[in-house]
Amino acid sequence: GQNIDQPTEMTATEGAIVQINCTYQTSGFNGLFWYQQHAGEAPTFLSYNVLDGLEEKGRFSSFLSRSKGYSYLLLKELQMKDSASYLCAAIDSNYQLIWGAGTKLIIKP
Amino acid sequence: GAVVSQHPSWVICKSGTSVKIECRSLDFQATTMFWYRQFPKQSLMLMATSNEGSKATYEQGVEKDKFLINHASLTLSTLTVTSAHPEDSSFYICSASPAEQSAYEQYFGPGTRLTVT
DSSP states (O other), X not given: OOEEEOOSEEEEETTSOXXXXXXXXXXXXXXXXXXXXXXXXXXXXXXEEOSSEXXXXXXXXXXXXXXXXXXXXXXXXXXXXXXXXXEEEEEOTTXXXXXXXXXXXXXXX | OOOEXXXXXXXXXXXXXXXXXXXXXXXXXXXXXXEEEEOTTSOOEEEEEEETTSOOEEOTTOOTXXXXXXEEETTEEEEEEOSOOGGGOEEEEEEEEOSSSGGGSOEEOOOEEEEEO
16 A cells, blocks of 8 residues: 655754654655645645755755655754644655645744 | 635534535646545545546545535636535645646645534
8 A cells, every 4th residue: 555654743942953754655656745734724835856865945955765765854943933734745656646644843942 | 826715714514504615726727626635633635636627536435426526617626515514524625736747736725624513
């Protein structure tokens, strides 16, 4: 079966760095997304990786290792507004999005 | 650009009644629209995929006679929850894609919070 695993919840301190991991098992692979979702709102796009390596975009970076079926989202200089759920989603061989359950990130002052 | 709207943003209805939720792509034509359901503290669950002018494709376990989807134009899709029950209370989110390979380019609506009493 197809599966996306990510931690349920993480806590970090304002100003610090946090890494949210995601492992995936899919039938084929055509890329991986990270989305941010604030409570009661729709997801918003953060990043897309299809090649191995690190993609940096401001305070947020996303890493992919296709051989390990592994990705992480790195958030630097954490701000209180970064408190949200972070969803990992992989595209399978049928170009369907397989969603993880999301990681709730709690930022403390 | 790439704005998707949903209406209503929240609705409360009585058990046994039907509720219609609209999803509109405001500034692009959506080849494909998706309907998701999200329960508290859970991830998005794809309910169905619809292409303009054709019948929606429902995911396994989703009752197509209960969740009626109409995609009459390239900018509008509707989800009707028929004979709603309290267990249908959830956050319903639509997304729209202008792309042939829709998984690569999805724009989400703001969601509709449905409460069935």
